[in-house]
Amino acid sequence: MSDRNVTDELDDLQYVDLFSGCGGMSQGFEQVGFDCVGAIDQNENACETYGHNIGTEPIIGDITNYTADGLLDEFGVSKGELDVLISCAPCQGFSQHRNKDDYDHDERNTLVSFSAELAVEMEPEFFVMENVPELIRGSKEKYWNRTYEILKDAGYLVKSDILNAADFGVPQRRNRAIIIARKDSRKVELPSPNVDDHRTVRDAIEDLPPVKAGEEDPDDPMHRAPNHTDRIVKMLDLVPNDGGSWMDIPEPYQDEYWLDSMKKRAENGDLGSFCDTYGRMHWDRPAGTITRKSSTPSCGRYVHPEQNRNITVREAARLQSFPDDWEFQGSFISWYEQNGNAVPPKLGEAIAEEVKQWYPIEEKGARQATLENAFSD
Structure with a gap:
């Protein structure tokens, strides 16, 4: 001893x-x-x-x-x-x-x-x-x-x-x-x-400068967004700001953007947590659980409340309460995995x-x- x-x-x-x-x-x-x-x-x-x-x-x-x-x-x-x-x-x-x-x-x-x-x-x-x-x-x-x-x-x-x-x-x-x-x-x-009072998404990330899918803030390499296909960006543009999801895509566009699995769930009324996929975060609520998959819109409610992209690594880190001087190492996709597992x-x-x-x-x-x-x- x-x-x-x-x-x-x-x-x-x-x-x-x-x-x-x-x-x-x-x-x-x-x-x-x-x-x-x-x-x-x-x-x-x-x-x-x-x-x-x-x-x-x-x-x-x-x-x-x-x-x-x-x-x-x-x-x-x-x-x-x-x-x-x-x-x-x-x-x-x-x-x-x-x-x-x-x-x-x-x-x-x-x-x-x-x-x-x-x-x-x-x-x-x-x-x-x-x-x-x-x-x-x-x-x-x-x-x-x-x-x-x-x-x-x-x-x-x-x-x-x-x-x-x-x-x-x-x-x-x-x-x-x-x-x-x-x-x-x-x-x-x-x-x-x-x-x-619980801190909200707005409290955590509203002050960060806007970036587009696949882009990086020149002043912060962690404020980098995952890239999305043009189709996904167009689909996200149809999702209402501040808490919308794939379910809220206007009817004229549903045939084009809803997957067969989405159509089946909508018909059966069996949404469960599936309604969070391709979902935007709510500004004035805490985020849902940040996981290692927060770079992927099909994996949960990880889309920015207003911008047509998933959250950046810096935004994900802030939602996990990491300080702004925190820097992830390794490959870009591993930054999300490390953050979500932390x-x-x-x-x-x-x-x-x-x-x-x-x-x-x-x-x-x-x-x-x-x-x-x-x-x-």
Whole structure:
């Protein structure tokens, strides 16, 4: 166990980010004053972005090839020394949008519990996890149950719930499972909403200069729009501003622009979320969930409220709450993928603030509740 005195070193709280991606959660922790001592991810583009913006070069590799001791050696820290271990394991295997096959044997489903096992061996003060809501309240709960038992049996007090990023200043409706666990059954809580009014698409992107499909703002390479065919641009021109979608294309043009699948759904009245495709964002609402597919109009409501194109990378990043000095690395299409896969930094910041407020241990002895006391509050 490290003899580092957390009472005297609140400005030197250390974290490691497993499955670090491009650094959304880490950015939130950095904004609160935590220091990254290590990160790991398999995606080379995301690792390049992480190093460029966070300042720590992640290990590019498969985490399952490492032991806890091996990772601690790589990061130059000792068992019990970390303040926070972050794990945002890939969630695609859990997603409700991929329900056509049985994903019970998808190896990504085991990464959640695998990272908990690493945490037990590395002994951080806090273990933080973010994932899709289905992990703790839905079809994939069995994977969470196993993870919970691993942490609980090792003496961690575990708090979990589904939080909406919009409640924490992110201009986007994004429900995510958030888990915070603390060593030695010391009490901890999840962050509470910290905004009275949700930020909107207008709040986030209205001030950005207009660009056309396929064009880039000369003053900001991230404010670059995906290219669309002439047919798609003409189709989008027929979609009403501020929240319209393919359903609102005037009748004289429907035969030309509606796909067979659209016609069938319209006839059956079975629209579901399909009505969001080729949809414009609403100016005065938070955006819907920004995904890795936000460059493609057929994949959701990702069209600019007024301009005939999908949102630019900068607009997508702002809707995720990344700062304007954030620069993605790698291929252009990977910028959207990295952004959509990231934890919104503002949500990460709220989590980091919650974790930090439980320090220093010596001065907050009243908060050192045992598991029994925590549940008796």
